[in-house]
Amino acid sequence: MTVAVETGTWQLDTGASTVGLKHRTMWGLVTVKGAFASVVGAGEVGPDGSASGTLNLDVTSLDTKNAKRDAHLRSADFFDAENHPEITYAVRAAELRDGDTVHVSGRLTVRGISRPHTLTAQVTQVDGDAITLAAEFTVDREEFGLGWNQMGMMRGLTTVTATLRFTRTVA
Structure with a gap:
């Protein structure tokens, strides 16, 4: 990628684009997988190569293919969607490294709790009008007040997988 390709506003x-998650539960015997049906975002890359942007996930759009579990995940035990309807990742900086690797720094906000979070993404496709990034990273749900854990069934980190395609916004 060149600065000329990167510079501008991107939607x-x-x-x-997809954002999904998976977490081992039932004492590690079962992996629960889900995807967010509603993901929106935008970003801007300046002439100096600086980048910023925001990605928002609608908590109520999380689908694990089990309606009862989805309702529980939206409840105050987990995401508390009534009071905190979105998960937000605000990008503060993105730096292209080693060809197709992007180091991203930002703040992840879940349940109204914000924490710094860095991740590594791969550029999987790029042209003058679009760029696609893929990332997989882990999140400690307890850092965001998602501590519900009946009988110790849920252990470890939640894995988030994202494929994000951004297109250039024409002024």
């Missing part, structure tokens, strides 16, 4: 292509 998340919601139809070509």
Whole structure:
């Protein structure tokens, strides 16, 4: 990528982007997987290569293919969607390293609790009008007040997988 390709305002292509999660439960015997149906975002890359942006996930759009579990995840035991309807990742900086690797620094906000969070993404496709990034990273749910853990069933970290396609916004 060159600065000329990167510079500008970019909008998340919601139809070509996905964000999912997986977490081991039932004492590590079962992996629960889900995906957010509503993901929106935008970003801007300055002429100096600086980057910023925001990605928002609608908590109520999380689908694990189990309606009862989804309702519980939206409840105050977990995401508390009534009071905190979105999960937000605010990008503070993104630095291209080693060809196709992007080091991203930002703040992750879940349940109204914000924490610094860095991740590594891969550029999987790029052209003059679009860029696609793929990332997989872990989150400690207890850092965000998601401590519900009946009989110790839920251990370890939650894995988040994202494929995000951004298209250039024409002024």
